[in-house]
Amino acid sequence: MYLIVNFLEQSKLLAAKRFVLQREYFDTFKQAFPNYKQLLQKGIYQCIIYFSREKYKAAYCAQRGSLYYNTDKLEIIFNDFKELDVTSGDIHKRLRRHGYVKGWINRKDKIYLPLVCIIEDEDDFEEIRKNMPSGVIRDSDFLARLRKLEKQNDWKGMCDLFEPLEKIREKDIWNDPDVLYGVGFACSKMADFERERLKEKGYLENKRRYRELCIEILKRCCELDSHNYSHVLALGYRHYKNVLELTQPKGRRDGNVKKEIELALEWNNRALELNPDSIKAHYRIGRIMDKRVDNYRYSVKQWSKEVFDAIEEMEFNAVGHLEKAVELYEKIGEHEKAKKDNHREYVRSLYSLAKYYCEKTQMNDWLYQYYLLNLLNGQFQIKQIMEQDKRNLNAAKEYIDKCFESLFNTKPNPDIDFTHLASQYDENSELKKLSIIDMLYRMGLIYLYLYFMEVIRGKNSSINMEEYGNKAGTYLRAAKRVANLYRSKGVNRRNTYYINNWLAWYYILTGNLKSAEHEIKGAKDGYVKCTYAIVLLLFKQDSKYTLAEQILEPLLNDDKSRSRAAVLLACIYRLSGQEQKYSRLISGIAQKHNMWARRFIAKIESERNKR
Template sequence: MILIISTSMDPIGQNGKFYWGEKYIQKIIPFLPQNVVDIISIQSAVLYFSKANQKNNMAVKLNITESRITNSYFKLQYNLSEELSFKSFQVKEALKKIFNKKTILDLPFCSAVDENIFYDTLENTRILSEIECLQGKNNWQEIISLFNSFKPIEKNSLWNDSIILSKFSFAAAKLSECGGNLKKLIPDQSKRAKYISEKRKYRELAIKLRNRCIQLDPENPAFYSNLAYTYYQSVSELKTPGCRKDGKLIDEAKMALTNFDKALELDNSRITDHYRKGLLQTEILAENIFFGKTDCENNSEKFQAGIGYLSNGLISFQNAVNIYTAKSNDEQFCRRYRKYYIKSLYYLAQTYLRLGKEVINSDTFTTSAKLIYISEAEKRDSKISNLQQAESAINKCITEDCTKEGLSFEDAAEQNNFQCAVYKCYLKAVIHLFLFHMTSDNKHSQIAKEYFYKALEISFPPELKNQSKLFVLDKIALLNIIESKFSSAIKLLEPHYKNARYFPDFAAYTLALAYLLNGQSELAKQITEECLKNTGSILYKKFLKMSQTISLGDQQWDNLDLIYMQPEETEYQEQQKTA
């Protein structure tokens, strides 16, 4: 055993004594051996300095020449042996770990610990300090080089230190990140394959270490959140066009969701976990059901699962908003999490919109090539309610995301901040487009046009400067279709179709629909046949149904059903394309 003593005296003499009387002895006794003989037989001590301005003072080793303890005091005499290679703050951190204390104030002035355990813990504290120094410089590769020096890690004492393993896992996760269009960034296929393989090794290491942290400390929500984020980041990469495709998108999304849930079970105030959980539910899992390879239109169970993901996503985004709102007086919290609050409001609006315009449910299926539109009054009221909720959320997003005082709402909508102004205006316009369709109230048509044109006029922020605004023109064309202005819709989209190198399927679908409704079925057929060549398109089934309708020559179906079947171009999808 070895004594660990704290002092504020600086410097200390070559010889001296320490005395703790009745005021402190009862706080010290729980940290000493129960047997008096064991206490007085300890012959050495480590002395560290306790004040904040002394944290970098080197600890020293003492030889204990005499000690005496009673129920009312503890006294010992010493002579100075040598200066140690550890600093005072490292000794404090080691003691906090040994005694499982959160703050230095919980540590006693004197304690006895196993000498081997103390020096092992002290060494780990030194390693932690080195990691944190490298982390401050974003030197992730050096951190992993340090990690490699302890291999095999499973046989090293660090394998039982969750804090250090978590630091190593963070560096591995950073090195695993694989953003952007790799086909453009790394044209050479063999080099690209090697790059992806190296990233996968770091990702697998991060997962291994983060699972170990959970084993060591299963009550720590941050460890579940860290593991969830590894899968979340992987999902984002797998979703990005041109990025790596060496994973299973849905399986990894569900793994991320499971671990976010575990983190939130332990600490429900984690705003970023609620936000990311919402994105996984609405932008990945729901999207996979509605626009993936599975035919959810004729499968009520799968369709209801998709609606369930959207509904649960609403809850997640609303939780993030509520947490932020409850802590609105905490300036530090608000500065740190305002971004997630604003984005949660945006995706709250977007998810309400998607629920508000969804027409298919368990009793609304195609009975033949002819499409059926069911518009029960209660379904209509529910959709209008969802669209109104969407309107409320996007209005709050626009207001809260404006940092300039005194601006009108219309001017605030044009401000780029945490949320891109183009997308805010676009989303507000789309909400009113569908409110106009549901209510036939012309005020919604006017608001939709106003904000669509704002979205066209506003510039994208620099990081999105190359982004096309064809998705805005597409929705203006859709508004024209709802107003039975089919030729106007064609004039908007046709030039882009004829001249653009790339014409996205969602716009092709709208143009084909406009042609069809304008009596130009041959042109609609031409677009449909072109798009059906891409069997991997999320609109493949929609084009197939349109093709069947054209073949039947049946003009009695409700065209708005076809409109509703379009997937919404979301900000998340647009950002993935731009990445």
């Protein structure tokens, strides 16, 4: 038998020359080596000592020593050491790997690396002690080399095998679809864009190079083997990623979205022709069609019934594909490989559907309308909220709950420790299929809308009201907490005011205006400023009206927020009796503002005229 002992620091070893393993540390040891007595009875041939706090320092080999143990503790006394030419860090790394391979480290069963490890086999011990390069010398064909590098996610290594890739046409592998597919796949991974690095010199050019090579290589694969679903799907995936990269906020803008959307649809549809049950293709088509709706919306100059019909049809198709992806996934047997392979697409389809149905409602407009009408003593009728909205919200709730359950194997419930869940989720990259912040935010928003519906139906309108409110608040607060946790770790520094915005709405709905104000006071985005303005209005104080007015007036020049700001300003003018300003504002409303603003102003005007 061989022992490997973890001392914290070198000085402690040299001073004490003994190591005692007891209490919880001995328990960890016993968990990893339940038959330790039998093993230790065989005698110890050699012992390595490494220092976990000083990984750069050399490990030691104990030349002589003695060992005592009973059921409570293990004690080792060292008489003589020899410094090795291997660092403690190397020993630690090799030992951990060995522990996982042998199964005595098992995160699932919460068995971690003990401070003392027993190595039974001399070869294993020597491999650790000598820190020999893993694996013997190998010669492999391209496919085997690609597979090995792929397992290590070494996309650059895969591409480097065939550099310069610009000359790949001249190489023999140009006629080998299997090898080309591996290279194309690696290029696709290398082309993946991270917006945080957008400003790095040469970054965009580098990404473009791999993108273009990927498309060239994968097209060749499809030429050589046009009936191969994987090749076609991979090409479709590249175009799909291009669409996402070109449309994400602060993403790259060095491409033609419209063209990429068409290409992504073309190749993913081809993949569907080859495999009509492809969950990945259905999901991607669904997402791209959704992007096409957005793109189409921006390009419309003249809105008409035909335009609305066209959008509705596109949305219908997008939802159809996403729902098909969900349906196909749920048909897969519990232990089939496809279940694991397509889980990411399933979860994301559920999330996309929840998001779609949530955004399909016009609850944000209803919220404004409800509070502004209340302020102006107007009448807000529950009937105004269409049945369709209720159905959409229920569908969104169903999808988001299912999404959560599928991702975490537990039903969503406000008692879960989400910060703990997030840190666990974070450690397991396998699970990284969806941003947990997005998930919690979306859950909070859906429950907030449901809560709002109950609120406007009157106090204690249903037994669900408290539950919805509680869930909305919990999930939104959890989303914020997780975002802060990530920010403190430096993992994700994205702006989370969109969460604060809805949390503020939650506080408005629960009548806690101070908290609402606190939540969004310093916001810079127009839509959050509008929420802030409504909070100020709800205080019903002149000083707050003035502050709200100051915040909103500059927003009249903001393309995204001007209609909402105009409506809010109109209300302030009315409430503060600034009739002149009010008249001037509503006289221009038809030209500059959207349908919602025009309708709302028309409504309050007509109610005023009635009075």
